[in-house]
Amino acid sequence: MGIESSCDETAASVVVGSKVLSSVIASQTAMHEKWGGVVPEAAARAHVEAILPVILEALEVAKIGFQDLAGIAVTNRPGLVGALSVGVVASKMLSLELGLPLIGVHHLEGHLVSPMLDSEPLPYPHMSLIASGGHTEVVLVRAPFEYEIVAETLDDAAGEAFDKSARLMGLGIPGGAAIQRAAPGGNPRRYPLPRGVPDHPDAFSFSGLKTAVLRAVEAAGPDLAVADLCASVQEAIVDALSRKVLALLEQSGSSCLCLVGGVAANVALRERLGAGCDFPLPGDALLHGQRGHDRARGLAPTRGGISG
Numbered sequence: 001m002g003i004e005s006s007c008d009e010t011a012a013s014v015v016v017g018s019k020v021l022s023s024v025i026a027s028q029t030a031m032h033e034k035w036g037g038v039v040p041e042a043a044a045r046a047h048v049e050a051i052l053p054v055i056l057e058a059l060e061v062a063k064i065g066f067q068d069l070a071g072i073a074v075t076n077r078p079g080l081v082g083a084l085s086v087g088v089v090a091s092k093m094l095s096l097e098l099g100l101p102l103i104g105v106h107h108l109e110g111h112l113v114s115p116m117l118d119s120e121p122l123p124y125p126h127m128s129l130i131a132s133g134g135h136t137e138v139v140l141v142r143a144p145f146e147y148e149i150v151a152e153t154l155d156d157a158a159g160e161a162f163d164k165s166a167r168l169m170g171l172g173i174p175g176g177a178a179i180q181r182a183a184p185g186g187n188p189r190r191y192p193l194p195r196g197v198p199d200h201p202d203a204f205s206f207s208g209l210k211t212a213v214l215r216a217v218e219a220a221g222p223d224l225a226v227a228d229l230c231a232s233v234q235e236a237i238v239d240a241l242s243r244k245v246l247a248l249l250e251q252s253g254s255s256c257l258c259l260v261g262g263v264a265a266n267v268a269l270r271e272r273l274g275a276g277c278d279f280p281l282p283g284d285a286l287l288h289g290q291r292g293h294d295r296a297r298g299l300a301p302t303r304g305g306i307s308g
Helices: 029-033 040-062 081-098 107-116 158-168 175-182 207-223 226-252 267-276
Strands: 002-004 009-016 019-027 072-077 102-106 126-131 136-143 146-153 256-260 305-307
Touching (some): 207 226, 256 267
Parallel strands (some): 126 256
Antiparallel strands (some): 009 019, 126 136, 136 146
């Protein structure tokens, strides 16, 4: 059983080998929406209320009991300290009570291995873009548990840029989903937004993008063209990520690209990376999971494949 409580979702899953028997998620989005973002103390309290029901439901969906488990895995870093502690304490208690091994999992390593679930084996080496609310990194996975960070953000994460931009426009949370809904039909060139350190092949920067969005909102006032600004924000983030990731993929000689993290749910990013890998990936076919954690995969005939 895997247990996750690093931020604002309480989750539990039962896995046998690479097959997922159940995946249960209790989201806190509605609760945090009134504050415009995740409040750590409130998140921790909500995890306390949800952790046991989520674990029991995961067992029920998998049609097994506690006695059938072989081990407990839990996210133990990085994340909100109070939120993490709920999952870790619950997992320790289960481990002690059931006499099972307890495995602490690094949040980002969990992202990196997630494409292996319900999937054919991935080739090595392969490249992964981790894009979420707290992280933006490109990782070369040389072999199982052998990782090399080849690019990362100098400041803010791509997901944070989505969330903060949406908040500035009064669109609510989660910001990435709100911007994606508003962007169709908008003019992505209406508001010229920075790409951040374009001459650095191994670095991203999104702090300037957030400042530019703030200035655009202040300058336009009530005349703000929300759809155009959403389209411009999405294009800025997708362009900044895809250009460098595809260049790094080309240099690495890898035959597979994985897209993981919450920002993996963005259709425009999936399509841009899929097109760059010579393998078009239609958005509708890729949005059947929770916040980008589904595993949709394609192998490109010439340059690479993408798994998200």
